[in-house]
Amino acid sequence: VANAFERVAIIGTGLIGTSLALALKAQRDPARISGFDPNAEHRRGAAAQKTPDGRKAFDHVSGNLVETVRSARLIVISTPVRAMEWVCGELGALAEPGTVVTDTGSTKHEVLTWAEKLLPEPLEFVGGHPMAGRVTAGPWEADATIFQNATYCLCPLPRTKDHAVERLVKFVESLGAAPYFLDAQEHDGLVAAVSHLPYLGSVALVETVARRHNWREAAVLAAGGFATASHLTESDPQMFADICLTNREAVTRQLDELRAELAEIRKMVASGDESIKRVFEQAQARHREWVSGRAAEGGRTRETVHPAAVRPQGFFMPGRLGDLIRGRREERDST
Amino acid sequence: VANAFERVAIIGTGLIGTSLALALKAQRDPARISGFDPNAEHRRGAAAQKTPDGRKAFDHVSGNLVETVRSARLIVISTPVRAMEWVCGELGALAEPGTVVTDTGSTKHEVLTWAEKLLPEPLEFVGGHPMAGRVTAGPWEADATIFQNATYCLCPLPRTKDHAVERLVKFVESLGAAPYFLDAQEHDGLVAAVSHLPYLGSVALVETVARRHNWREAAVLAAGGFATASHLTESDPQMFADICLTNREAVTRQLDELRAELAEIRKMVASGDESIKRVFEQAQARHREWVSGRAAEGGRTRETVHPAAVRPQGFFMPGRLGDLIRGRREERDST
Numbered sequence: 001v002a003n004a005f006e007r008v009a010i011i012g013t014g015l016i017g018t019s020l021a022l023a024l025k026a027q028r029d030p031a032r033i034s035g036f037d038p039n040a041e042h043r044r045g046a047a048a049q050k051t052p053d054g055r056k057a058f059d060h061v062s063g064n065l066v067e068t069v070r071s072a073r074l075i076v077i078s079t080p081v082r083a084m085e086w087v088c089g090e091l092g093a094l095a096e097p098g099t100v101v102t103d104t105g106s107t108k109h110e111v112l113t114w115a116e117k118l119l120p121e122p123l124e125f126v127g128g129h130p131m132a133g134r135v136t137a138g139p140w141e142a143d144a145t146i147f148q149n150a151t152y153c154l155c156p157l158p159r160t161k162d163h164a165v166e167r168l169v170k171f172v173e174s175l176g177a178a179p180y181f182l183d184a185q186e187h188d189g190l191v192a193a194v195s196h197l198p199y200l201g202s203v204a205l206v207e208t209v210a211r212r213h214n215w216r217e218a219a220v221l222a223a224g225g226f227a228t229a230s231h232l233t234e235s236d237p238q239m240f241a242d243i244c245l246t247n248r249e250a251v252t253r254q255l256d257e258l259r260a261e262l263a264e265i266r267k268m269v270a271s272g273d274e275s276i277k278r279v280f281e282q283a284q285a286r287h288r289e290w291v292s293g294r295a296a297e298g299g300r301t302r303e304t305v306h307p308a309a310v311r312p313q314g315f316f317m318p319g320r321l322g323d324l325i326r327g328r329r330e331e332r333d334s335t
Numbered sequence: 336v337a338n339a340f341e342r343v344a345i346i347g348t349g350l351i352g353t354s355l356a357l358a359l360k361a362q363r364d365p366a367r368i369s370g371f372d373p374n375a376e377h378r379r380g381a382a383a384q385k386t387p388d389g390r391k392a393f394d395h396v397s398g399n400l401v402e403t404v405r406s407a408r409l410i411v412i413s414t415p416v417r418a419m420e421w422v423c424g425e426l427g428a429l430a431e432p433g434t435v436v437t438d439t440g441s442t443k444h445e446v447l448t449w450a451e452k453l454l455p456e457p458l459e460f461v462g463g464h465p466m467a468g469r470v471t472a473g474p475w476e477a478d479a480t481i482f483q484n485a486t487y488c489l490c491p492l493p494r495t496k497d498h499a500v501e502r503l504v505k506f507v508e509s510l511g512a513a514p515y516f517l518d519a520q521e522h523d524g525l526v527a528a529v530s531h532l533p534y535l536g537s538v539a540l541v542e543t544v545a546r547r548h549n550w551r552e553a554a555v556l557a558a559g560g561f562a563t564a565s566h567l568t569e570s571d572p573q574m575f576a577d578i579c580l581t582n583r584e585a586v587t588r589q590l591d592e593l594r595a596e597l598a599e600i601r602k603m604v605a606s607g608d609e610s611i612k613r614v615f616e617q618a619q620a621r622h623r624e625w626v627s628g629r630a631a632e633g634g635r636t637r638e639t640v641h642p643a644a645v646r647p648q649g650f651f652m653p654g655r656l657g658d659l660i661r662g663r664r665e666e667r668d669s670t
Contacts, residue, residue, distance in 0.1 A: 131558040151555055180555060187556075193544045194557035198564030200604075201540055203618040204596040208589070209528045210621040219625055220486055220515060221522075222529035223466040225570075226625075229533030231563050233622040237615035244604045244611055254543070255601040259594050261539040266590040269535075269579045276579055280572035283538040286545040287568040290554055290561075 004171035005031055005100070009072035011087055013037040013046035013061060015134060016104045017078035018142035021057035022049060023175050026144050035061040036068035045139035057142070069094050074171065076128075077103035081242040084111050088118035097122030100164045104128055106191065106239065108155045108184035110246040116157055124164030127155035127184060129191070130177055137236040148176035155184045192250035196243055197258060200251070202232035339506035340366055340435070344407035346422050348372040348381035348396060350469065351439045352413035353477035356392035357384060358510050361479050370396040371403035380474035392477070404429050409506065411463075412438040416577040419446050423453035432457030435499045439463055441526065441574065443490045443519035445581040451492055459499030462490035462519060464526075465512055472571040483511035490519045527585035532593060534575055535586070537567035 008024060010017045013035040021033050035058040037043045049057040062068055065087075069075055075095060077087050084103055091101060101123050105111050108127045115125040132150040134141065152172045156165050172179045182190075209226070212218055244251055268276040343359060345352045348370040356368050370393040372378045384392040397403050400422075404410055410430060412422050419438055426436060436458050440446050443462045450460040467485040469476065487507045491500050507514045517525075544561070547553055579586055603611040 131556055133559065135559075150558070153556065182552070186549075186552070190549065190553045190556050193547060194553045194561045197544065198540060198560040200597070200600055201536055201564060203615060204593055204600055205533060205536055206618040206621050207614070208593045208596045209532065210618075210625070212528060214521075214525065217517070217521070218525045218529050219628065221466055221488065221525050222625065223485070224468065224470075225533040225567055226529045228563060228566050229536060230622045230625070232560055233615075233618040235560075235615075235619075237612050237619060240615055241609070241612035245607055245609070248604055248607055252601055252605045255597055255604065258539055258543045259597050259601070261543045262535070262590055262594050262597070265535055265539055266587055266594070269583055269590065270587045272580055272583055274576070274580070277572050277576035279542070280538060280568075280570075280575055283541040283545075283568040284570075284572060286541050287565045290545070290557065290565070293554065 004167055004174050005074035007031060007072045008033045009069045009075045010035045011075065011077045012079035013042050013139050014078065015137050015141050016130065018046045018049055018057055018139035019144060019146050020076060020078065022051055022142055022144035023147055025051050025055045025057055027174060032059050034059060034068045034072065036065050038063060042139055049139060049142050051144065065090055066094055073099060075099055075101045080238050081105040081107055081111060081246050085114045088114045092118050092120055095123050100124045100168060102126050102128040102168060104130055106243045107246040108187045112155060112157060112184045124160050125157050126160055126165055126168045129153040129187065135232060135234040150177045151180045152177035153187055154179050154181050155187060188247050189250045192247055192254045196247060196251050197254040199232045199235055199240055200255065201258065202230055206230045206233050339502055339509050340409035342367045342407045344404045344410045345370045346410065346412045347414035348377050348474050349413065350472050350476050351465065353381045353384055353392055353474035354479060354481050355411060355413065357386055357477055357479035358482055360386050360390045360392055362509060367394050369394060369403045369407065371400050373398060377474055384474060384477050386479065400425055401429055408434060410434055410436045415573050416440040416442055416446060416581050420449045423449045427453050427455055430458055435459045435503060437461050437463040437503060439465060441578045442581040443522045447490060447492060447519045459495050460492050461495055461500055461503045464488040464522065470567060470569040485512045486515045487512035488522055489514050489516050490522060523582050524585045527582055527589045531578055531582060531586050532589040534567045534570055535590065536593065537565055541565045541568050
């Protein structure tokens with residue numbers, strides 16, 4: 001796949017920004033890519049990343065925004081969401097007319113508001129969100145393959161011209177991802193449910209369990225189930241703080257719904273209601289439907305994904321995890 | 336490791352019972368093992384299981400309990416928890432005096448109550464719970480290695496003789512697991528937090544998210560985070576129904592604590608409290624402490640586990656998972 005833009009500037013060389021640079025440099029006749037990051041460690045990490053055949057991810061990495069965006073035809077803002085307001089303000093003065101600007105933020109409504117207000121008319125803005133995150137952060141964890149077969153949300157501004165949207169679609173497709181257009185507020189409501197709520201549930205679980213007076217003993221018994229449920233707490237705290245602060249209403253509503261659901265389950269447990277088994281069967285069925293739907297759809301599109309490859313035990317292997325992490329040996333009184 | 340008992344009867348040839356048989360048959364001079372299951376499909380699955388060098392997991396699998404326990408020196412009850420009351424009642428009449436009886440149930444207080452009441456004095460009962468579960472079920476998923484380095488909880492009855500407890504300790508060690516003695520009620524409180532709550536949190540999340548009016552759209556955006564958070568719903572519904580019904584008080588308390596924690600987080604999100612980032616950092620730190628503690632302790636005991644091997648991203652790889660399951664392609668209006 002040929003590159004969709006000859007010169008690309010990436011603002012923020014973290015996990016997503018650097019993965020993007022690697023993916024672009026793996027293309028035939030790759031774009032020239034400059035990167036900006038205010039963090040020197042991130043700059044060093046990004047500058048050190050190379051494709052498997054030895055091409056550097058970035059032609060240039062700098063702490064100077066003016067230098068980075070000079071003559072770029074596409075600017076990708078890949079910072080934590082709340083930093084994007086500042087970046088949009090700067091780009092308004094710096095970017096050349098006609099430049100396409102996009103972002104990779106996890107919430108879209110506030111970002112679009114900033115872009116509309118701060119980017120002048122001749123800049124073409126399309127909000128973006130590749131559903132390609134990991135629980136890791138930083139340029140060291142970059143991986144060119146995370147965009148392959150990913151759903152890539154796109155939210156253009158009403159004023160953005162069709163030809164700019166079309167070029168960005170080509171760009172997204174060149175990464176192996178699938179463009180998915182939706183309204184910014186709809187996006188934020190959906191990701192509150194399928195992305196932000198899972199993270200907050202994991203945080204709440206760890207805080208509940210690890211603050212117990214007998215956590216030391218509980219930690220010995222914690223195995224695959226706890227490992228799975230606590231895993232998402234590894235995600236970047238800054239990223240999720242920004243998400244919560246820019247998606248308050250939808251996240252609050254989701255938390256309320258989760259609490260209501262837990263209250264239902266609590267009632268059944270407390271009363272010894274045998275029909276709780278049906279709730280468990282239903283959740284299992286819904287989950288299986290999602291997994292097999294994903295497998296089938298993967299098969300319909302770019303790559304053949306054998307359903308066996310997405311069987312849940314293949315994903316996580318809590319058993320083998322358990323084998324690795326089982327721990328503290330301590331015998332008590334055995335009389 | 337030589338076998339600790341020459342003849343072993345396993346009541347219930349599901350995942351744990353059949354994995355146990357496989358692990359015992361992999362030992363030098365292995366025990367003779369008979370299995371009982373009321374379910375013909377389970378019996379067939381168990382009878383078909385073999386060790387890597389071709390030994391059958393069970394010498395005999397039957398739907399006849401009398402035949403199965405005849406002349407066994409160790410009887411392992413490996414059924415869903417609530418079936419154990421019936422099994423204990425039967426064994427009271429069938430098992431030979433001096434036989435050691437144990438179970439592998441996920442809750443211990445009710446099981447010990449049944450054993451104390453229903454097993455006559457000359458039978459030696461020690462409750463057991465290997466922290467070696469998986470989200471799969473059935474003899475087809477059996478795996479001899481799940482006990483290696485697992486914490487194996489033991490709860491003897493007060494009247495159980497020391498020599499019987501000591502033999503069971505040898506048995507547990509012969510599996511590569513680490514005996515961990517604790518009181519039945521303490522056990523039930525701890526596993527409510529680290530095992531039952533994670534499962535119920537996952538069920539509640541799936542029920543919350545998949546019942547949305549726009550679940551079809553949300554499912555397209557759901558990726559690694561949702562996959563991780565929903566994964567535990569794959570666990571056996573019968574097993575967890577029995578757990579909830581035999582551990583009502585502790586599970587109810589844990590659900591209340593989780594809901595209180597979610598209410599705190601909700602308050603911070605709704606008010607746009609910037610300090611939510613500190614909560615996220617704290618959860619991440621607690622999780623990392625647990626993971627590295629497990630790694631260090633694994634290294635101190637049986638096997639050397641390099642900390643890098645238990646890095647969270649190694650466990651689950653939601654990124655690669657995402658690559659596999661990302662799905663439905665549907666472009667909307669792109670004006």
